[in-house]
Every structure is written in C-alpha cells, then in structure tokens.
Amino acid sequence: MERIDEINRNFFTLFQEGRELLRKDVGAVMDAQREKALEEFKAHGIPYGCENYLYANLLPVLERDYNVSLRYVEQEVDLSEVFQCNVPCLDTHLLLTINGRFWRGNERPDVPEGVIVCGLAEASVKYKELFDKYYNQFTEPGRADGLVDLNTMLAQDGVFVYVPDGVVMERPLQIVNLARAKADLMSFQRNLVIVGKGAKATLLVCDHTLSDHYFLMNNLTEIVAGENALMDYYHVQNQHLGASQINSVFVSQRRNSRFEANVISLYGGFIRNNLYAALTEEGCECDLYGMYLSDKKQEVDNFTFIDHVAPNCRSNEHFKGVLDDSALANFAGVITVRPGAQKTEAYQANNNLLLTDTARVNTKPQLIIDADDVKCSHGATVGQIDEEAMFYLRSRGISLAEARMMMMFGFAHEIVGKVRLEPLRAKIDDLVDKRLRGELTKCHNCVLHCKQ
Amino acid sequence: MENLLTIKDLHAGIDGKEILKGINLEIKPGEVHAIMGPNGAGKSTLSAVLTGRECFHVTKGEIWFNGKNLLDMPAEDRAREGIFLSFQYPVEIPGISTVNFLKTAVNEHRKYQGLPPYPAGEFLKMIREKMELVNIDSHLLNRSLNEGFSGGEKKKNEIFQMAVLEPKLAILDETDSGLDIDALRIVAHGVNRLKRPDNSTIVITHYQRLLDYIVPDVVHVLYDGRIVKTAGKELVAELEKNGYDWIKQEVESHGKN
Numbered sequence: 001m002e003r004i005d006e007i008n009r010n011f012f013t014l015f016q017e018g019r020e021l022l023r024k025d026v027g028a029v030m031d032a033q034r035e036k037a038l039e040e041f042k043a044h045g046i047p048y049g050c051e052n053y054l055y056a057n058l059l060p061v062l063e064r065d066y067n068v069s070l071r072y073v074e075q076e077v078d079l080s081e082v083f084q085c086n087v088p089c090l091d092t093h094l095l096l097t098i099n100g101r102f103w104r105g106n107e108r109p110d111v112p113e114g115v116i117v118c119g120l121a122e123a124s125v126k127y128k129e130l131f132d133k134y135y136n137q138f139t140e141p142g143r144a145d146g147l148v149d150l151n152t153m154l155a156q157d158g159v160f161v162y163v164p165d166g167v168v169m170e171r172p173l174q175i176v177n178l179a180r181a182k183a184d185l186m187s188f189q190r191n192l193v194i195v196g197k198g199a200k201a202t203l204l205v206c207d208h209t210l211s212d213h214y215f216l217m218n219n220l221t222e223i224v225a226g227e228n229a230l231m232d233y234y235h236v237q238n239q240h241l242g243a244s245q246i247n248s249v250f251v252s253q254r255r256n257s258r259f260e261a262n263v264i265s266l267y268g269g270f271i272r273n274n275l276y277a278a279l280t281e282e283g284c285e286c287d288l289y290g291m292y293l294s295d296k297k298q299e300v301d302n303f304t305f306i307d308h309v310a311p312n313c314r315s316n317e318h319f320k321g322v323l324d325d326s327a328l329a330n331f332a333g334v335i336t337v338r339p340g341a342q343k344t345e346a347y348q349a350n351n352n353l354l355l356t357d358t359a360r361v362n363t364k365p366q367l368i369i370d371a372d373d374v375k376c377s378h379g380a381t382v383g384q385i386d387e388e389a390m391f392y393l394r395s396r397g398i399s400l401a402e403a404r405m406m407m408m409f410g411f412a413h414e415i416v417g418k419v420r421l422e423p424l425r426a427k428i429d430d431l432v433d434k435r436l437r438g439e440l441t442k443c444h445n446c447v448l449h450c451k452q
Numbered sequence: 453m454e455n456l457l458t459i460k461d462l463h464a465g466i467d468g469k470e471i472l473k474g475i476n477l478e479i480k481p482g483e484v485h486a487i488m489g490p491n492g493a494g495k496s497t498l499s500a501v502l503t504g505r506e507c508f509h510v511t512k513g514e515i516w517f518n519g520k521n522l523l524d525m526p527a528e529d530r531a532r533e534g535i536f537l538s539f540q541y542p543v544e545i546p547g548i549s550t551v552n553f554l555k556t557a558v559n560e561h562r563k564y565q566g567l568p569p570y571p572a573g574e575f576l577k578m579i580r581e582k583m584e585l586v587n588i589d590s591h592l593l594n595r596s597l598n599e600g601f602s603g604g605e606k607k608k609n610e611i612f613q614m615a616v617l618e619p620k621l622a623i624l625d626e627t628d629s630g631l632d633i634d635a636l637r638i639v640a641h642g643v644n645r646l647k648r649p650d651n652s653t654i655v656i657t658h659y660q661r662l663l664d665y666i667v668p669d670v671v672h673v674l675y676d677g678r679i680v681k682t683a684g685k686e687l688v689a690e691l692e693k694n695g696y697d698w699i700k701q702e703v704e705s706h707g708k709n
Contacts, residue, residue: 388543389543389545391505391527392542393545393553393557394526394528395527395528395531395537395539396536396557396560396613396617397531397560398528398556398560399528399560402560406548406553406556407545407548410547410548411547412547413546413547413548
C-alpha cells in the first residue's frame with residue numbers, strides 16, 4: 001500500500017504543480033471539473049485491489065517514472081510513417097492526436113454541414129454551450145475509479161465531435177492516437193462525441209506508437225447518443241509491448257438509440273478497457289464486442305458496465321480472446337437492471353482459448369437485477385483448441401501450424417464479423433490474420449528487439 | 453497390379469485397450485471395398501488409424517500406401533499422399549468459410565507436390581464444377597465450414613471436398629447415416645462420378661442401402677477387431693437378410709474348435 005500511496009501523492013503533486021498550465025487554453029467548465037475530480041481522487045486514489053480491478057496488475061504500469069508534458073509540443077508528422085503499420089487505410093475523415101493532444105496539423109475534415117469536428121480544448125471555448133452541457137456529465141458510474149478522475153484532472157485536449165440532429169455521417173471519422181516522445185511518457189486524452197436525434201456516426205479509433213519508449217495513455221471518451229441515433233465505435237489497439245493504455249468509454253443512450261462498440265486488442269503491453277453504457281430511456285439497443293489476441297507477457301483487461309435504467313431496452317456483449325505464452329486476460333462484466341426496467345434483455349458472453357499452460361484468464365460476470373420481468377444471461381468459457389476440429393483440418397492436408405492458425409482466426413472472426421462496415425471488417429480480418437502469423441508491424445519496428 | 457493399400461497384421465487400440473486385433477487387407481487401384489460389421493467391431497477405428505488419428509496407437513503391423521509406409525506419416529501427409537476420409541460426423545468450424553478452407557487445403561496439397569498455389573480465378577472455376585457434381589448450394593461456400601449445415605448438407609460437403617481434393621483412396625465412414633433417400637442418391641451418384649481406374653474406395657457401413665448405389669467389388673465383415681469374412685457383393689444381401697449373428701456364431705464356434 002505504501003507504493004500506492006506514493007503513486008497517489010505523485011499525481012497530486014503533479015496536479016498542484018501543473019495547476020496554472022492546466023488552466024491555459026480551456027474553458028471555465030472544463031477547468032472547474034478538474035477540482036471536482038480532484039476531490040474524488042483524494043477520496044479514492046488509483047484503484048487497487050478493489051472489485052472492478054480485482055485482477056488488473058496496475059502497479060508495474062503506474063510505478064514507472066514517466067514524463068508528463070502539460071505543454072503542446074509541436075510535432076512534424078509524416079503520414080506515410082503513420083501508415084507504414086497496416087493501419088486501416090480506409091475512406092475516412094482522418095484526425096490525428098499526438099500524445100493525447102489534437103494535432104494542430106489536422107486539416108478541417110470535409111464533413112456534412114453543421115457537423116463540428118475539432119480539438120476538445122478549442123471546443124471548450126468556442127462551442128461553450130454544447131460543451132458545457134455535456135462535458136463530464138456521463139462519468140458518474142466510474143466515480144470510484146481514480147483513473148477516471150485523473151483523466152478529468154489532467155486531460156487538456158482531445159477530439160470534440162458534434163453531429164446535429166438528423167445528420168447522417170456516411171464516412172467514418174477515424175482518430176489515430178499517436179504516441180511519440182524522446183522519453184517515457186504518460187498522456188491524458190479526453191474526447192467528447194455528441195450525436196444528435198436521428199443522427200448517425202461511426203468512430204474508428206486506432207492507437208499507434210511511433211517511438212520505442214514506455215507509454216501510458218489514459219484516454220477517456222464520452223458519447224451521447226440522442227433519440228433514434230445510431231453510433232458505432234470501433235477501436236483497433238496496436239501498440240508495442242512497452243505501451244500501456246487505460247481506455248474508458250462512457251456512453252449515454254437516449255430513446256431508441258443504437259450503440260455498438262467493437263474493441264480489437266491486437267498488441268500492447270497492458271490494456272485496460274472500461275466500457276460504460278447507460279440505457280437511460282426506452283427502446284435502446286447496446287452491443288459491446290471485444291476481441292483480444294495476446295502473447296508474451298501482455299495483459300488485456302476488459303471491464304464493462306451496462307446500466308439498464310429504462311424498460312424495454314436490449315443489451316448484448318460478447319468478448320473473445322486467444323491467449324498464448326504467459327499472457328493474461330481479465331474480463332469483468334457488470335449488468336445492472338434498475339427497478340422498473342422491465343422487459344430488459346441483457347446477454348453477456350466471454351470465451352477464451354488458452355494455447356499454453358502458462359496463459360491465464362480471469363472472467364467474472366456480475367448481474368444485479370432489481371426488476372422481475374427480464375431476460376438476462378451470461379456465460380463464460382475457457383478452453384483449448386478443439387482437437388476434433390484440428391484433426392478434421394489436418395485430414396484435408398492442412399499442416400498442424402496452419403490448422404492452428406485457422407482455428408484461432410475462426411475463433412476471432414465471430415467478433416470481427418460483427419463490424420458493420422464491410423471494408424473495415426475485411427481490413428480487421430486481415431490485421432488479425434497478420435497478427436496471428438506474427439507478420440503484423442508493430443508500430444515502431446525496432447520494438448521487436450528492444451521491448452521483448 | 454501393385455496394391456494401392458496393403459494392411460498387414462494390424463493391431464491398434466486406444467488407452468491401452470486393443471480394438472484392432474490383426475487386420476489384413478489388400479486393395480488394388482480401381483477397386484471398391486465395403487467393410488461391414490456390427491457396432492463396436494472396429495470399423496471406425498480402422499478408418500481413424502488409416503488417416504492418422506494420434507489418439508489411436510498401433511502396437512503391431514504395417515500399412516503400405518502406394519509404396520510408402522503410412523505409419524511414418526502425420527495425418528496431413530497421408531492426406532497429401534491421397535487418402536481422404538469422409539467423416540461420419542463432420543466437424544463444425546465457426547469462422548472459417550468453406551471456400552477459404554478448401555483453398556488452403558488445395559494449396560497445401562499443391563505445395564507438397566511442388567506446385568505453385570492455384571490461380572484464384574481458376575480455383576473458383578474448378579470449385580463451381582465440383583459443386584455441380586454433388587448439387588451443393590453455392591451459398592454454402594461462404595458460410596462457416598459445416599456450421600448449421602443439415603445432416604445432408606454436411607455429407608454432401610464431404611463428397612464435395614473429396615471431389616476437390618481428388619484422392620487416390622477415399623474412405624467413406626458411415627456416409628449413409630443421417631441421409632434421406634434423395635440425399636443418399638446424390639451422395640452416391642457423386643462418389644460414382646468420381647470413380648476412376650486408378651482410385652479406390654472403402655465404404656464403411658452398417659446397411660445395404662448405400663451399397664445398392666455404390667456397388668462394391670469386395671465385401672469384408674469386420675468383427676471383434678478382425679476381418680472374419682471376405683466375399684463378393686452377394687454377401688451384402690445375405691447380411692441384410694440374416695444379420696450378423698450367424699457370422700458371430702461361426703467365429704465363436706471356430707474359436708472353440
């Protein structure tokens with residue numbers, strides 16, 4: 001606990017010392033929320049040993065001596081360098097962030113009229129009314145999580161998206177989060193996505209490391225899906241083994257809205273995903289999918305929290321993972337059905353393939369049901385590659401290695417197959433195939449040698 | 453003529469239990485052999501041992517295929533040498549489309565033979581031709597392998613794979629089980645169309661009905677791990693009429709003497 005106290009103290013000091021810089025360039029509301037978060041952080045500190053972080057091995061990740069830069073550092077970005085690493089190069093509106101900051105070199109995307117896409121700090125000043133109405137309004141369920149508070153305390157920028165009522169964005173918005181530094185670095189990024197009534201938007205987030213330092217990204221995205229809105233959130237996580245990330249998404253859904261998240265964790269040292277969804281009005285549909293392919297000493301920790309506040313909503317979650325070497329995966333899924341949220345349908349499944357004796361999985365469903373007319377189910381499996389199926393493939397002349405590859409690919413495909421955009425689905429399938437064959441370019445090539 | 457397959461005094465079992473107790477069998481190119489016998493006689497074990505299932509252990513004997521020692525080879529090499537098993541229970545494999553599976557299998561065969569991968573366009577053309585042979589619906593190609601297929605579709609898919617891989621020796625393990633009469637006819641018709649003077653077939657079955665369509669040259673009765681009777685196709689009708697009891701009695705009284 002001493003070490004935890006020290007880490008907490010360090011964050012506190014960092015905040016105090018950086019207080020003036022944090023005030024710079026952001027609106028009053030964004031800054032005021034920092035103080036509230038600070039009080040919460042003082043009360044809870046970083047989560048350690050608590051129920052929602054039971055198996056997460058945070059200490060080695062947080063103990064490292066990172067730099068934190070509270071100033072915007074001008075960076076040249078060569079797009080060809082970014083795209084050397086098999087990033088889905090799709091027909092998207094492309095935006096870059098660097099070390100948590102909205103890159104100043106981003107071009108104004110050619111979006112439909114009324115749509116706003118800009119840096120979060122800029123929005124906190126320029127689109128005050130919208131920003132103030134929604135900023136930090138949906139993180140309540142993560143209140144006891146000090147990592148969420150840290151983001152609110154220390155994040156200075158990120159991406160702001162506003163899609164007005166009735167506007168359909170056909171092209172996905174792609175945010176590529178780049179990490180590049182001259183020393184080990186911790187960064188905080190905050191995004192806010194507002195999708196209006198009957199509007200439609202697709203967000204594709206990719207994480208990439210451009211230098212071989214140790215990174216810790218603490219990113220938080222708040223999403224509001226208005227009445228009848230359609231919102232898809234895809235996240236492809238591909239960093240090197242020295243890069244860790246805590247990625248929290250809070251979505252608040254209004255009447256008859258549909259939200260889908262699909263988080264594909266291909267590579268990274270430590271990955272923690274927090275997916276919070278609140279189904280606040282009737283008729284909401286929420287699908288959360290996740291897939292993780294881990295080897296070496298990677299850790300992937302998925303935490304979901306679905307809050308059925310209103311009746312007649314449906315949620316479905318399916319997370320699948322393949323674990324090799326000494327990889328560790330954790331899944332914890334909380335579903336709450338509030339009193340009165342009758343006719344709720346909530347399903348949850350977590351399936352894991354263990355390829356070695358040293359790979360580990362912890363899986364923990366947690367259903368809290370306070371209504372009496374609901375359909376809820378959960379299931380978890382931890383198994384090995386099916387020997388019958390292996391023999392079937394080999395009996396057709398397919399080698400042992402290739403058969404294993406096919407089995408893993410097939411296992412993962414169930415999740416990739418949920419991706420609604422066909423080109424993106426094909427691209428992710430291809431990434432998964434490359435990942436399984438060890439052909440995936442991790443974003444900084446030299447990583448292959450120095451962080452293993 | 454050289455034998456395509458020669459099995460000499462084969463003993464094999466699983467978990468220390470002996471199931472095959474000295475099988476001798478010779479198959480020449482172009483021949484169709486039926487292996488019949490009651491439940492538990494060792495029919496499926498024989499097909500498993502021939503195709504290289506590792507959970508079965510060969511304790512004695514030899515298997516020669518096309519001049520090569522089969523027991524030295526892993527399952528995938530036996531397949532590449534030209535052995536094909538139509539499974540009694542084809543396995544469902546989610547997430548792998550039938551067409552990708554076939555492409556991988558065909559190209560693995562070609563690699564073994566020192567050939568380059570099949571050109572994509574020609575591959576699809578070949579696949580379409582073979583599909584017609586067994587009346588298989590083209591939408592099955594893009595579906596996950598065997599997943600949610602009906603019993604008939606699964607068996608047709610087995611024969612379709614056989615058509616694509618063009619084996620020298622096809623082993624049909626209870627291919628008639630779970631088939632209605634129309635599917636049975638289609639499957640049998642497919643097998644007959646694939647017959648060539650240089651390839652052979654082993655039909656493993658309980659019943660006569662498949663053998664009405666795929667007519668065997670030689671019929672063997674497997675009982676208690678041994679081939680206890682070998683005759684021509686007329687034996688099929690006799691077994692259908694009188695069952696296996698008379699053979700069991702014959703074997704047992706022979707044993708007492």
